[in-house]
Structure formats: C-alpha cells, structure tokens
Amino acid sequence: MPQLVTVGVKRPDRSPIRVWVPVLPVVLVFLPVVVLALLAAAVACHVYRISVVRALDTGWRIVCALPGTRLDIEYSRTAVLVAIR
C-alpha cells in the first residue's frame, strides 16, 4: 500500500513547492468519506451485476501496486512531479 505521495510544482518567478503527503493519516482523516465511497461502489457493482468482492479485490490490488509510480513533467521553467512510494 502507498505510504507517501510526493507532489512538487515549480513555476517561473515563484518558489518551488514540494509537499509530502503521508497516505495512512490522510485516509484515516477521510475515513467517513472513504466508507461512503466504498458503499457507493458496492451499490454500483450491484446495479451493474458485478461481483462486489471481485471489484474490491481488484481495486485493492491496484492501490497496492501504486508504489513506485512516478510522473515527472517539465516544460520550459515549469515542472510538476508526482511520486508514490
């Protein structure tokens, strides 16, 4: 499961910003929203006749496979970085 998400933004004439987001505390803070989202996903699966267990399993596998993802875009003097660890 991802532990830390790093987001960096560099813009011309402004100081660069780099934010480290610890995933677990953020998920805990937004737990009520996460539970609601999971319930909505379960209802959607039921409506479209998709196995809820299979859908949750696939979703969890995707979340667990996220660490190591890195997106780094730079154009001229502007840059954006998103890294998941």
Place this chain on the structure above:
Amino acid sequence: MNEQRRDILGMLAEGKITAEEAERLITALERDHPPAASSPGARPKGKAKYLRLMVHTVENGEQGRIDVRVPLQLLRAGVQLAALIPPQALAAANAKLDKSGVPFDLTQLKPEHLEALVEHLDDLTMEVDQPDAQVRIFCE
C-alpha cells in the same frame, strides 16, 4: 549501446555525418557489441519492474521533458479491470467501434490475453527520434 546509437543518430540529424557514415558506425557498433549481449532483451525474463516512458521535446526553443514510470504490477492489476466491465458496456463499446470503422470485438478480449501481453512487455523497447522530439519506451 543505445546511448552510442542515439549519439550517432543525433550527429546524423545535425548533419555532422552522412547517412552512409551513420550506417557504417552503427554496423561497427553492433559488431563490437552484439545486441544479444547488451540490449534490454538480454536481461533475464521477469526482472523488469517498471514501464518507463521518456519524452524530450523542443518546441519554439523551449525544452520539454516527460518522464513516467509505471510499475508493471500496476498494469497487471489494471488488466483485471477488464473482467469487471459489464457485458452491456462491452456491447455499447463494440457498437461505437464498429460505427467508427474499427470492427473489433471487445468481448473476445480475455484478461488472460492482456496478462500475457503485460508479461511480455519487458521485451519491449521503442525509440522514436525526431529532430524536435525523442520518445523512448522501455522496461527496467
């Protein structure tokens, strides 16, 4: 090896050497370093962990760079989503594809086919060299 090949192609693009000279240099390079010994294909199978996309562009004198690294595990997990697509959505997508002149039947696309495709991705290396852009897709 790829670095040297790119340098040769770069010199060719800049007009520093002719096409014949570039061909001779690449042939000599391949003779000295056979591709089987140094290409990513020589890496033992199953070792690659990431799919990497690198793009370098020059547009209106401004340099651009895109560097994306995606874990192959994420692709493997992602293809399992294909099994979750409801049949009615596949039928609708098939109809749209057919209407656009792409007679492709998505219902025939099984997750095991996609998994086999991802399994063999570590053999993939794609390089596109243009005077104003370089694209490189490979597994590492």
